[in-house]
Amino acid sequence: MYMAYSQSNGTTTLRGTAHTSKGMTIKRGYSKLLLRFILIAVILGTVFSFGAIVQAYAGDGNVTVSTPIISAQLSAKATQNEKVVIQSGDTLWGIAEAHKKKGENTRSYIEKLRALNHLSNSSLQEGQVLLLPV
Numbered sequence: 001m002y003m004a005y006s007q008s009n010g011t012t013t014l015r016g017t018a019h020t021s022k023g024m025t026i027k028r029g030y031s032k033l034l035l036r037f038i039l040i041a042v043i044l045g046t047v048f049s050f051g052a053i054v055q056a057y058a059g060d061g062n063v064t065v066s067t068p069i070i071s072a073q074l075s076a077k078a079t080q081n082e083k084v085v086i087q088s089g090d091t092l093w094g095i096a097e098a099h100k101k102k103g104e105n106t107r108s109y110i111e112k113l114r115a116l117n118h119l120s121n122s123s124l125q126e127g128q129v130l131l132l133p134v
């Protein structure tokens with residue numbers, strides 16, 4: 001609300017006027033604020049969701065899968081394979097040398113081991129169970 005002075009016929013009168021839309025601007029201001037808040041919340045939620053998805057699927061390559069995913073087809077195949085429990089000091093090279101077929105390349109056997117057990121690198125942990133290729 002503002003006050004205005006006007007002069008008409010040589011007399012000064014104080015006249016008060018108010019915007020009729022003053023009440024509407026407050027509501028519009030709150031609705032704009034609410035709209036901005038919702039928009040920022042949606043944008044941040046989207047950004048954090050994409051970040052979580054990327055982190056879940058990108059991996060740094062240092063993670064080994066210690067529990068393989070078993071499907072019906074894989075479980076039938078897994079029963080045919082021998083299992084080895086990793087002891088302290090075991091390496092993929094040593095396991096491959098001990099269990100490969102005569103005349104088979106050690107490096108190719110290691111690749112089969114890594115593929116069968118879903119290993120992303122050659123690090124092993126004590127107590128980890130590896131399936132041996134047939």
